[in-house]
Amino acid sequence: MAYNDKVLEHYEKPRNVGSMDKNDLHVGTGMVGAPACGDVMKLQIRVNDAGVIDDAKFKTFGCGSAIASSSLVTEWIKGKTIDQALSIKNKDIAEELALPPVKIHCSVLAEDAIRSAVDDYRKKQKGGVNASGS
């Protein structure tokens, strides 16, 4: 099966590969996996005081479509608020990359990664308050 040009473009030149300090209170780390194919995806967001995602990094071990999906997502969510980032749906990713039906789950993985990163960030923000109280 041949990959679509946009997938190849992201696969060969992935954007925003890397890691941020996961202990930083402004950083949310999302970890998701696809049990059926063994792919793992880590997505990190850094949120500034205005609630805007000012940086995003990813690391994905898996097929070209999974790498492209996460690379695309880091580009899309930079400069967005958390709520705007959460409104990105797997359908948008799959359409942009023209993923075939067997690769749709890669875009679902990327959507889940955003949610997981936001959850982690929000938990940390709450935890920070709790930690000082307990």
Next chain:
Amino acid sequence: MNRVDVCWSCRGGVVAGEGFCPTCRVIQPPDPRRDHFHYFGLNPGFDLDLGVLDTVYRQRQQQFHPDLFVSRGATERRYSMEHVTRLNEGYRTLKDPLTRGEYLLKVTGFREQTPENATPSDPAFLLEIMEWRETLEEVDLKGKNAAMQLQQLRDRMMETCDAEVVTLGKGFHDWFVGGKREGLAVAAQHTDRLRYFTRFLDELDRKSELFF
């Protein structure tokens, strides 16, 4: 339970799925309702005697080998092919712990197929597999110790896989011997973990090919 069927050739009685008619000795079709365990004459379960599996496989390969049927009619040649296909598929599935585990989860009715996506119910595990992947990524393939580093990583991973196989085997044992349904949930979880590790090994082996 064995089903009684009628021999397609002499109309005598045969046990469905038995290889040959006891009356006219003509080859019979495989019974699609038999699972791989039944087909190999093994008790369903994760703990298999692989020696027995090998022996039965070889015996039946000889019995059903298409070469033995070249001078027979089209129906017999077709049944011979069907048996050999069935044998190969069953052997491949049962031999490997990962595919055996996946197959058992299916035949026990626990789940039809592996979920494509799962919310990280176990983030610590995802972190662990991520660390394995990163360690592999950091091996300098041009460095003089690369082959040795890959081999060490492979040895460590094999140990990890062995431990997973033991744990998932216990889960299946709890169901097949102890009748505890929750054993299957344990088995499913560890089958999934083994799959992540197996994919890691695939990647490691792709990198190791550079040295051979």
